[in-house]
Amino acid sequence: MREQRASLPGSIIAWVVAFLMFFPILWMLITSFKTEAQAIANPPLIIFRPVLESFAAALSQSGYILFAENSIIISLVSTALAIAIAFPAAYSMAFQPGKRTQDMLVWMLSTKMLPPVGVLVPIYIICRDTGLLDTRTALVIVDMLMNLPIVVWMLFSFFRDIPKDILEAAHMDGAGPRRQMIYLLLPLASPGIASAALLAIILSWNEAFWSINLTASHAGTLAAYIARYSAPEGLFWAKLSAASVLAVAPILIFGSLAQRRLVRGLTAGAVK
Amino acid sequence: MSATATTITRAGGAADSLSHVRRRVAWLLLSPAVAVLALWAFVPLIMTLVYSFQRYNLLYPERRGFVGFRSYAYLLSESSFWTAIVNTIILVVSVLVATIVLGVLFALLLNQNFKGRAVARLMVIAPFFVLPPVAALIWKNLLFDPLYGLIGWLLKLVGLPAVAWFTHFPMIALIVIVAWEWAPFATLILLTALQSLDPEQLEAARMDGAKSVNRVIYIVLPHLARPIAITIMMESIFLLSIFAEILTTTAGGPGEATTTLTYLIYIRALLDFDIGSASAAGVLAIILANIVAFFLMRAVARNLES
Numbered sequence: 001m002r003e004q005r006a007s008l009p010g011s012i013i014a015w016v017v018a019f020l021m022f023f024p025i026l027w028m029l030i031t032s033f034k035t036e037a038q039a040i041a042n043p044p045l046i047i048f049r050p051v052l053e054s055f056a057a058a059l060s061q062s063g064y065i066l067f068a069e070n071s072i073i074i075s076l077v078s079t080a081l082a083i084a085i086a087f088p089a090a091y092s093m094a095f096q097p098g099k100r101t102q103d104m105l106v107w108m109l110s111t112k113m114l115p116p117v118g119v120l121v122p123i124y125i126i127c128r129d130t131g132l133l134d135t136r137t138a139l140v141i142v143d144m145l146m147n148l149p150i151v152v153w154m155l156f157s158f159f160r161d162i163p164k165d166i167l168e169a170a171h172m173d174g175a176g177p178r179r180q181m182i183y184l185l186l187p188l189a190s191p192g193i194a195s196a197a198l199l200a201i202i203l204s205w206n207e208a209f210w211s212i213n214l215t216a217s218h219a220g221t222l223a224a225y226i227a228r229y230s231a232p233e234g235l236f237w238a239k240l241s242a243a244s245v246l247a248v249a250p251i252l253i254f255g256s257l258a259q260r261r262l263v264r265g266l267t268a269g270a271v272k
Numbered sequence: 273m274s275a276t277a278t279t280i281t282r283a284g285g286a287a288d289s290l291s292h293v294r295r296r297v298a299w300l301l302l303s304p305a306v307a308v309l310a311l312w313a314f315v316p317l318i319m320t321l322v323y324s325f326q327r328y329n330l331l332y333p334e335r336r337g338f339v340g341f342r343s344y345a346y347l348l349s350e351s352s353f354w355t356a357i358v359n360t361i362i363l364v365v366s367v368l369v370a371t372i373v374l375g376v377l378f379a380l381l382l383n384q385n386f387k388g389r390a391v392a393r394l395m396v397i398a399p400f401f402v403l404p405p406v407a408a409l410i411w412k413n414l415l416f417d418p419l420y421g422l423i424g425w426l427l428k429l430v431g432l433p434a435v436a437w438f439t440h441f442p443m444i445a446l447i448v449i450v451a452w453e454w455a456p457f458a459t460l461i462l463l464t465a466l467q468s469l470d471p472e473q474l475e476a477a478r479m480d481g482a483k484s485v486n487r488v489i490y491i492v493l494p495h496l497a498r499p500i501a502i503t504i505m506m507e508s509i510f511l512l513s514i515f516a517e518i519l520t521t522t523a524g525g526p527g528e529a530t531t532t533l534t535y536l537i538y539i540r541a542l543l544d545f546d547i548g549s550a551s552a553a554g555v556l557a558i559i560l561a562n563i564v565a566f567f568l569m570r571a572v573a574r575n576l577e578s
Contacts, residue, residue, distance in 0.1 A: 011386035017378060022395035024410045024452065025402065027422065031414055040420040089305035096298035104306070111313045113565040115513050117534040118558040121541050121551050122319035145312040152305060177297050208404045208516035213542060227405040227520050237413050237420075244406040255401035256394050262460075 025252075032241035039238040054242035063217075064246060067225035071247075074136055074221055075204035078143035079197050085144075086151040087193070091181055093152075094159035095167055105156060108149045116146075116209050127214055134216045142214070143204040150203075151196045158192025159185070195261045198254075202262075205251045222247040317558070323551035330545035343552035353553065355528045356536040357560075362443060363450070363532055364511045368504055370451040375458025375503065376496065380488065382459065383466045393463070400456035404516040411449045412438065412521045442522050442529045449517055454510075458503050465499035466492070505568045512561055533557050 006014070031039050033050035058064055093101045123142070124133075132138040162185070170180050186193075208223035215224055226247050230240060255262070327339045347353050382393050399407065416437040418424050424434035437445040469492065477487050515534050518524060524531035524539065531539070537557065541550035 006384035006386040010381070010384050014381040014384060014386060014389070014392055017381055018392035018395040021378075021452070021456070022398055024407075024415060025398055027414055028406075028410045042420055042425060044422055044425055085304050085308065088301035092298045092301035096294060098295070098298065104302070108305070108309055110565070111309050112509055113561055114313065114317070115509075115534070115557050115561045117513060117515070117537045118554040118561070119316035119320055120537060121323055121547055121554060122316040124541065125319070125547070126316070145308060148305065148309060177301065202401065206401070206403050209513060212516060212519065213538070223403050223405055223516060226403060226409065227516055230405065230409050230520050240409060240413065244403075244409065248402050248406050251403075252398060252401045256398065259394065259397060259460075 025248075028241045028244055031238055032245045034238045036236055036238045039241070054238040055246070057239050058243035058246060064225065064243060066218075067220055067222050068246070068250075070136060070139075070219055071205055071221040071223075074139045074143060074219075075201045077136075078140045078147065078204050079200040081140065081144045082147050082151045082200055083155075083193060083197055086148060086155050086196070088181065090152050090155035090159055091177070091185060094156050094162075095164065105153065108152055112146075112149050120213060123210075124213065133214060134218045134220075136219045138214050139211060139219060139221065142210045143207055146207065146210075147200040147203055151200055154196040154199070155189070155192060158189050158195075162188055191261070198258045198262055202251055202255055320551045320554045320558075323547050324555050326548050326551075328547040328551075330547060339548070343548045344556075347549060347552050347556070352528055352531070352536065356531050356533045359443070359528075359530060360512065360532040360534070360560075363447060363514065363530075364508060366447045367450045367454060367511055368507060370447065371455045371458045371507065372500060372503065374451070374455040375462050376493075376500075378455065378459040379462035379466050380492070382463055397456040397460055399452050400454070400460070402453065404453065405520045407453050408449055408517040408520040411445070411452070416445055438522055439526060442526060446517060446521065446530050449521070450511070450514055453517075454507055457507065461499055461503050462496055465496055469495050501568075505565075508564055508568060509561075512557075512564070533560070 030046075032054055033052070034045065034048060035051055035053065038045050038048050093105060127133045127138050166184060166188075167180055170184055175183070205221070206223065207221070208227065211221045211224045212227050215221075220228070226240075226244055229243055324343055325338060325340060326336060327342070328336045378396055382389060382396060386392075402410075413421070415422050416424075418434040418436040421434075423437075427434055435441070474487055474491060477491055482490070513534055514532065515538065518530055518532065518535050519538075522530040524535045533553065534557070537550050537553045540546045540553060544550075
C-alpha cells in the first residue's frame with residue numbers, strides 16, 4: 001500500500017516548524033559572516049556583503065586550533081577505549097549469558113543514573129592529587145566511563161539479534177572466543193559498532209560539564225572554549241558566532257549524515 | 273542449549289571442564305567493563321559520602337575534621353538549598369512537558385509524506401547536535417537580547433516593548449533554550465516509534481470515518497506510550513545535570529532565580545571551595561536522582577506489562 005500524500009496545510013505546517021527549529025542555527029551562521037557593526041545593526045540586516053573577517057579573528061586570536069584538536073582527540077580516543085572494553089563484555093553477555101547477566105546489564109545502566117554533579121568534588125580532588133587536572137587523559141577517562149554503559153547496552157542489543165547458530169558452528173569448528181569475535185562478530189556487528197561509536201563521539205564532543213570543570217587552558221574541548229570565550233568576547237557577536245560555527249559544524253555535519261544510524265542505535269531494543 | 277549442556281556434563285569430566293573453561297572465559301571478557309564501572313560508581317560515591325561528614329574547605333585545609341551531620345543540617349536550613357530544589361524541579365518538569373508535547377507534534381508532522389521531508393527532518397533534529405554553550409549563547413545574544421536581539425525587534429514591529437528576558441523572566445528563557453535543545457531528541461525517538469505503527473490500522477480507522485484527531489487520540493498516542501516513557505527517563509537523567517546553559521547565560525542569577533541543585537554544588541565546590549557543603553548537597557542530589565529513577569523505572573515497568 002502506498003503511503004498517502006500529506007495535505008497541503010499539513011506539509012506547510014511541517015515546513016514552518018522545520019524552519020523555526022533550524023532558524024537559531026541559521027541566524028548564527030548568517031551573523032558569523034557579518035562585521036561586528038552589522039551584527040548589532042537594528043533593524044537586523046538580512047542582505048549584506050558577507051565577509052570572512054570574523055572567522056579569521058576567531059581562528060587567529062583564541063587558540064581555536066588547540067581546543068578543536070582536544071575535542072577531536074578526546075572524543076575519538078575515549079570512544080575507541082569504550083568500544084574496546086564494551087565489545088568483549090557485550091559478547092560475553094549476549095552469547096554466554098549466565099544467571100546474573102540481566103542484573104549485570106541493569107546495574108551497568110544504573111551507573112548512568114548517578115548525576116555527575118554528585119561526584120564532582122571527589123573527581124576534581126582525585127584529578128588534582130594525581131596531577132590530571134587540565135589534561136586530555138582525565139577527560140578521555142571520564143568520557144569513556146560516562147559512555148561505557150550506553151555502548152555496552154547498544155552492542156548487547158545488536159549482538160542479541162545475531163543468530164547463535166553461527167557462533168555455535170564456529171565453535172564446533174574449533175574457533176575460540178577470540179577468533180569468533182575477530183572473524184565473525186566484528187564483521188557481522190560492524191553496523192552496530194558504528195552506531196555505538198557514533199553516539200559516543202557525539203556525546204563526548206558535546207560533553208560540557210566535565211570539560212568546563214576539569215580543564216583550564218590546556219586540555220579544554222570546544223565546549224569549554226566557547227563557554228570561556230563568551231565571557232570576554234561576549235559583546236563581539238560576529239566573532240563569537242564565527243567561533244561557534246567552527247565549534248558546531250563538524251559534529252552537525254557528522255550527526256546529520258549519521259542520523260538514521262543513530263536512531264537505530266539509540267532505540268535498539270527500546271522502541272520497536 | 274541448557275539441555276545439551278546437561279547431557280554433556282553427565283557424559284563426562286572432560287566436557288564438564290570445557291563448560292567450566294567457557295564460564296571462566298565469559299567472566300574474563302566481562303571483567304574489565306565491570307571493574308572500571310565499579311570503580312567509577314563506588315569510589316567517588318564513597319568519597320562524596322565521607323567528605324559530606326567533614327568540615328573541609330580547600331582554602332583552609334588545616335581546619336579539616338569530622339563534623340557528623342552538620343553540613344546536612346546547615347544545608348537543609350538554608351533557603352538557597354530549597355530554592356535550588358524548586359528551581360531544579362521547575363526546570364526539569366517544564367522542559368519534559370514542553371519536549372514531549374513538541375516531540376509528539378513534530379513527529380506527527382514529519383511522519384507525513386511531503387516533498388523534501390528528509391531535509392525538514394534534519395532541520396528539526398539539528399539543534400540536538402549543537403554544543404550546549406553555543407545553544408545558550410545563540411539565544412542569549414542573537415535572539416533574546418533586548419537591544420539588538422531578533423525577538424526584541426519582532427516585538428517592536430508589532431508595537432510591543434522589548435523584554436529583558438534574562439532579567440525579568442530568567443527561568444522561562446532558560447526553559448526555552450533547553451527545550452529547544454531536547455525537543456529534537458524526543459522527536460527522533462517518537463518518529464522512529466511512529467514509523468513502526470501499522471499503516472493499515474490507521475487506514476482502517478479512516479475508512480470507518482474516524483476523524484484525524486480521534487485517530488491520533490485512540491491509535492497513535494497509545495502506541496507512543498512506551499516510547500514516551502523511555503524518552504522521559506532518558507531526558508530526566510540529562511536534564512537533572514543541566515549546567516553549561518546556566519553558566520553561560522545567567523550564572524545562576526539574577527539572585528538565585530536560576531540556581532539549580534547542579535549549579536549550587538558547582539558554586540559551593542569550585543567557587544567557594546567548600547568541599548563539605550558541596551558533598552552534602554552532592555549526596556542529596558544523588559538521592560534525588562535515585563528517587564526520580566525509581567519512580568520512572570516503575571512507570572516504565574508498568575508500561576511494559578500492559
